[in-house]
Amino acid sequence: MKATSILLASRPHGTPTEENFKFEEQELSPLKEGEVLLKALYISVDPYMRGRMSEAKSYVPPYKVGEPIAGGVIAEVVESREQQYAKGDVVLGNLPWSTYTIARGKGLTKIDKQVAPLSYHLGILGMPGLTAYCGLLFIGEPKEGETVVVSGAAGAVGTVVGQIAKLKGCRVVGIAGSDDKIDYLKNELGFDEGINYKATSDMAAAIAQACPDGVDVYFDNVGGEITDGVYANLNKFARIAICGQIAYYNATTVPVGPRIESTLLKKSALMKGFIVNDYTGRFGEATRGLAKWVQEGKLQYQENITEGFGQVPQAFLGLFTGENTGKQLVRIADPS
Amino acid sequence: MKATSILLASRPHGTPTEENFKFEEQELSPLKEGEVLLKALYISVDPYMRGRMSEAKSYVPPYKVGEPIAGGVIAEVVESREQQYAKGDVVLGNLPWSTYTIARGKGLTKIDKQVAPLSYHLGILGMPGLTAYCGLLFIGEPKEGETVVVSGAAGAVGTVVGQIAKLKGCRVVGIAGSDDKIDYLKNELGFDEGINYKATSDMAAAIAQACPDGVDVYFDNVGGEITDGVYANLNKFARIAICGQIAYYNATTVPVGPRIESTLLKKSALMKGFIVNDYTGRFGEATRGLAKWVQEGKLQYQENITEGFGQVPQAFLGLFTGENTGKQLVRIADPS
Numbered sequence: 001m002k003a004t005s006i007l008l009a010s011r012p013h014g015t016p017t018e019e020n021f022k023f024e025e026q027e028l029s030p031l032k033e034g035e036v037l038l039k040a041l042y043i044s045v046d047p048y049m050r051g052r053m054s055e056a057k058s059y060v061p062p063y064k065v066g067e068p069i070a071g072g073v074i075a076e077v078v079e080s081r082e083q084q085y086a087k088g089d090v091v092l093g094n095l096p097w098s099t100y101t102i103a104r105g106k107g108l109t110k111i112d113k114q115v116a117p118l119s120y121h122l123g124i125l126g127m128p129g130l131t132a133y134c135g136l137l138f139i140g141e142p143k144e145g146e147t148v149v150v151s152g153a154a155g156a157v158g159t160v161v162g163q164i165a166k167l168k169g170c171r172v173v174g175i176a177g178s179d180d181k182i183d184y185l186k187n188e189l190g191f192d193e194g195i196n197y198k199a200t201s202d203m204a205a206a207i208a209q210a211c212p213d214g215v216d217v218y219f220d221n222v223g224g225e226i227t228d229g230v231y232a233n234l235n236k237f238a239r240i241a242i243c244g245q246i247a248y249y250n251a252t253t254v255p256v257g258p259r260i261e262s263t264l265l266k267k268s269a270l271m272k273g274f275i276v277n278d279y280t281g282r283f284g285e286a287t288r289g290l291a292k293w294v295q296e297g298k299l300q301y302q303e304n305i306t307e308g309f310g311q312v313p314q315a316f317l318g319l320f321t322g323e324n325t326g327k328q329l330v331r332i333a334d335p336s
Numbered sequence: 337m338k339a340t341s342i343l344l345a346s347r348p349h350g351t352p353t354e355e356n357f358k359f360e361e362q363e364l365s366p367l368k369e370g371e372v373l374l375k376a377l378y379i380s381v382d383p384y385m386r387g388r389m390s391e392a393k394s395y396v397p398p399y400k401v402g403e404p405i406a407g408g409v410i411a412e413v414v415e416s417r418e419q420q421y422a423k424g425d426v427v428l429g430n431l432p433w434s435t436y437t438i439a440r441g442k443g444l445t446k447i448d449k450q451v452a453p454l455s456y457h458l459g460i461l462g463m464p465g466l467t468a469y470c471g472l473l474f475i476g477e478p479k480e481g482e483t484v485v486v487s488g489a490a491g492a493v494g495t496v497v498g499q500i501a502k503l504k505g506c507r508v509v510g511i512a513g514s515d516d517k518i519d520y521l522k523n524e525l526g527f528d529e530g531i532n533y534k535a536t537s538d539m540a541a542a543i544a545q546a547c548p549d550g551v552d553v554y555f556d557n558v559g560g561e562i563t564d565g566v567y568a569n570l571n572k573f574a575r576i577a578i579c580g581q582i583a584y585y586n587a588t589t590v591p592v593g594p595r596i597e598s599t600l601l602k603k604s605a606l607m608k609g610f611i612v613n614d615y616t617g618r619f620g621e622a623t624r625g626l627a628k629w630v631q632e633g634k635l636q637y638q639e640n641i642t643e644g645f646g647q648v649p650q651a652f653l654g655l656f657t658g659e660n661t662g663k664q665l666v667r668i669a670d671p672s
Contacts, residue, residue, distance in 0.1 A: 270606065
């Protein structure tokens, strides 16, 4: 059985390009006891992967040059020598970018095909949904009547953050990079206000106008000058959940800006970085909460699905141009 | 009855000078019902007062030009028309810098003269002690075997932070501004290591050497480049309590530095600003804890007492030269 994989050809300096990736075909060995042969159905591309392409130690270990990129993949069991899995099962795993792969059963999660479309398990019911749920509710702790601001609001995480905040009775303001995205947030997802940062010269003033009672919770996916504008409007006892800093993922020097400590001191404010795996102990509670809202139609979810294994690098690179709305996936194959 | 007060003559630009203060004598009116006449015994001078000398809104309201500076004062009741207080009682209050003052009984706290020297209630059993206790234990949450770093370590708050951290079984590293202070921290207070930042060109390397297992808790009184050196050594899930930013209290522009958000993200670290009054609900617990340790001789406490009401401005200005060790007070009069 032949499989094609996408390897890290070289480490990017600044913004990644197609030259950092390389396609390679190999012959797969026969299955050993405890292994399953998996066919990729959907591959998730996510901003955090940029960090793993660098050599620097980050919150997840770096990819190795000459080895496959890996991340969230939904796959079908084609052949199994692991008792827990049968041919036809669909699983979620942290798997290489490969058309077919051999994996040990341990570390895979079986997906209930009835709950929602399979791809949802890479999004609203997967890592991005859990990230939104845990960061907003466990760090932000929004209370009814408070104002919640989210940056990267039209992304896979941001759209869920804003909708959960609305379900909690908050005023919700989203920051995104186009008027179309702002329309979508306000008209489709029920955000109270939206700010197109690309059309705004004074973010602090724009936030002040959109948040007349100040900012109680800030869920930050972006960082940088957008974030400085939010900081200028924090309320006493504000909570800031730092989920991402996409403004800097391609930075080649340490970013410099106004120091935040004096603001946190004046406002008795809290700021906490996190990754979703900090909350594995609460994934059960979070997944049940998200699934219930999805089934009740209270959480809307948008996917941007690119077709074909050959398009995975382009789909990943597109994350950094700020043009996509919703969770970016690549469909590799249909389930049999 | 005549009283002398120290007024804010003008707002400082940058570091305050004696010219920002003005002594003025007034005649006090007779007591009304509910009022007490107080004689100042000890006046506390504290770095946070610099913030109140500026017009800018901060976590405490600004002093008004032409009105007395106010802060923590221990005073004796000379005359009382308030049932709760009798002549000879000693009280703690937020009171004007005046030799005598008339105050309403409400807002004063009666001091038990038996527990400790009266002046301790402006220090280890007062605002600085409570600040150390609440910030370290309620934000820092140090666990046995962890490493705690405190900046401004030889100050009224820092000395208590370090000693409590030792009582909790932590490795404790103090940062201060002279070799004498470092000797004091290590030899008198039992700190494990000390760093004289004035004699250190590479703070990050110095912290790395003093903290071979990294930094779990950072109690920051200072900010700036000292703090950047600590940030470079944070462990996963580190907690940073921001108590003060004395490096910037006299700053006339917004300080700029390396952005901290990416570090908090990589380390899943928490940073929280606070003032002691955020924890009024837990003052009872904190005061009992501190008093017990003081009485058991487990908390050492050093005061730097200047003599005479005329020296109050100089004692305050001395806070910003980094030369004093221990809590800075001015003795105004002896109790009768």
